[in-house]
Amino acid sequence: MPRLSANLGFLWADLALPDAIRAAARAGFDAVxxxxxxAVDPAQVxxxxxETGLDMLGLNTQRGAPGENGLSALPGREAEARAAIAQAFDYAARIGCKAVHVMAGFAQGPAADAAFEANLNFAxxxxAAQGATVLIEPLNRYDAPGYFLRDADQAAAIIARLGRDNLRLMFDCxxxxxxxxxxxRLLTRMAPITGHIQFAGVPDRGPPDRGEVNYRHIFEHVDAMGWDxxxxxxxxxGGPTGASLGWMAALR
Incomplete structure (x- = not known):
């Protein structure tokens, strides 16, 4: 079965980030x-x-002001977007992280398309100077209504237009x-441009052993795809992270 990474934005979110990394290692995760x-000193991270031997697989660019969800598709906000991108890659370099998710924000239309693609080229x-990867992620219309990236096909079209070999899809199941x-089928179709895969229960974003997605099948399919x-x-x-981890043994 595939190896597992703990997203510390949600798991052990009650702990300081360095302690959350240690908790993930104790729980048997392979990465974070x-x-x-x-806000955390990168030296501590x-x-x-x-100490744990874990890799940090990725982090996000800043969201922007309260109520915003990224800056890179917002026309007229290019300076802020690029400052956030530079901040993210600087932090990533300091902790040995090799991927940055560039958050698009709430925007639609041709001007947003142009802003996002220009900022992605900058990213x-x-x-490239760090041997790193840029990730873009579609978000669903219920959690993030009005978000620029709405589905995998839109992201794939952007990746194809830009033709950058270090621009990849974050495939969040x-x-x-x-x-x-x-x-x-979507995983298979998007595999050539996918840089990272994430998962959670649907529709409540709870643990993956409940809800409408059979993650045992998904994990087996990803494994058969050769994803390593x-x-x-x-x-x-939905409570203490440790109490939610029964799925790890069951799905592995």
């Missing part, structure tokens, strides 16, 4: 990832990663089950 680590240039469904990187557990535990 996070959302917005910027790097020390916890070195890809920065990533939770969001894409809600928006498109047919996850088995950790899958990201990005779910809301």
């Amino acid at each position: 990832e996070c959302h917005w680590p910027y 790097r020390a916890a990663l070195d 890809c240039d920065m990533a 939770y969001h894409l089950q809600i928006m498109q469904g047919d996850l088995t 990187r950790p899958l990201g557990a990005e779910y809301k535990p």
Whole structure:
């Protein structure tokens, strides 16, 4: 079965990030990832990663002002978007992280398309200098109504237009089950451009052993695809994280 990464934006969110990394290692995760680590000294994060032997797989660019959900598709906000991208790659370099999710924000239309693609080219240039990857992620219309990226096909079209070999899709099974469904075929179709895969129960974003998606099948399919990187557990535990981890043994 695939290896597993703990998304520390939701798991052990009550702990300081270095302690959450240690908790993930004790629980048997193979890697970690996070959302917005910027308030934490990167030296402390790097020390916890070195201590546990875990890799930090990815982090997000800043969301922007309260109520915003990213900046990179917002026309006229290019300076802020690029400052957030630079901040993310600087932090990533300090902790040995090799992927940054560039958050698009709430926007639609041709001007948003142009802004997002220009900012992604900027991000890809920065990533190339570090041997890193830029990730883009569609979000579902219920959790993020009005978000720029709505499905995997829209993301794939952007990746094809830009033609950057370090620009990849973040395939979140939770969001894409809600928006498109047919996850088995969609995973296969998007495999050539996918940089990371995440999962959670649908529709409540709870642990993956409940809800409408059979993750035993999904994990077996991903394994059969030849996917050899950790899958990201990005779910809301609904209480103490440790009490929610029964799925790990069951699905493995």
